Amino acid sequence: GQQLNQSPQSMFIQEGEDVSMNCTSSSIFNTWLWYKQEPGEGPVLLIALYKAGELTSNGRLTAQFGITRKDSFLNISASIPSDVGIYFCAGRATDSWGKLQFGAGTQVVVTP
Amino acid sequence: DSGVTQTPKHLITATGQRVTLRCSPRSGDLSVYWYQQSLDQGLQFLIQYYNGEERAKGNILERFSAQQFPDLHSELNLSSLELGDSALYFCASSGIGKLEQFFGPGTRLTVL
Numbered sequence: 001g002q003q004l005n006q007s008p009q010s011m012f013i014q015e016g017e018d019v020s021m022n023c024t025s026s027s028i029f030n031t032w033l034w035y036k037q038e039p040g041e042g043p044v045l046l047i048a049l050y051k052a053g054e055l056t057s058n059g060r061l062t063a064q065f066g067i068t069r070k071d072s073f074l075n076i077s078a079s080i081p082s083d084v085g086i087y088f089c090a091g092r093a094t095d096s097w098g099k100l101q102f103g104a105g106t107q108v109v110v111t112p
Numbered sequence: 113d114s115g116v117t118q119t120p121k122h123l124i125t126a127t128g129q130r131v132t133l134r135c136s137p138r139s140g141d142l143s144v145y146w147y148q149q150s151l152d153q154g155l156q157f158l159i160q161y162y163n164g165e166e167r168a169k170g171n172i173l174e175r176f177s178a179q180q181f182p183d184l185h186s187e188l189n190l191s192s193l194e195l196g197d198s199a200l201y202f203c204a205s206s207g208i209g210k211l212e213q214f215f216g217p218g219t220r221l222t223v224l
Binding site for chain 2: 031033035041042043044045048050088090092099100101102103104105
């Protein structure tokens, strides 16, 4: 089962609004990845984080690696209709070689 | 396009049957990962291969097996299929020393 807690489960927002979501873990992670999945497609990597406190942007997306190393946040600014999809966090624990744990996903719906 | 290819895109079969899913990683990637995604379970890690050898195992059933061939493509074999095996199966690959995983478009398996 899922070992990451991702919230919220879904978000219904208006175009132009900002979106925030987060993931928390009971384990210390050394890597956080954020993916977006659109219907019928595979997850697409958005942002990768490797150091506690790291803040990384990719266009209107900004993600942060939490100081405690047990959480991460993703923000989408000024949402547009094409932001619709399911956003997954994924993390790798310090004792796990390559094995990623995935959050349950946050479904984002953007209305005009 | 992530560079990871999977075939077939769709597969419909009956309970008790056996199927083989195929994945070709991105050029130069040595690691291949298999994931199962169903509606109520999210993305579940099944197994990882690195340069032909099994590296990590997740929640993979004994009815399922995988292998990675010398040309680095991988196959996931699912046998004695049950209705509950209906899901999307994704393959991902990563480069040497890299933690980011790039996903293929998936195979949608329907067991009737």
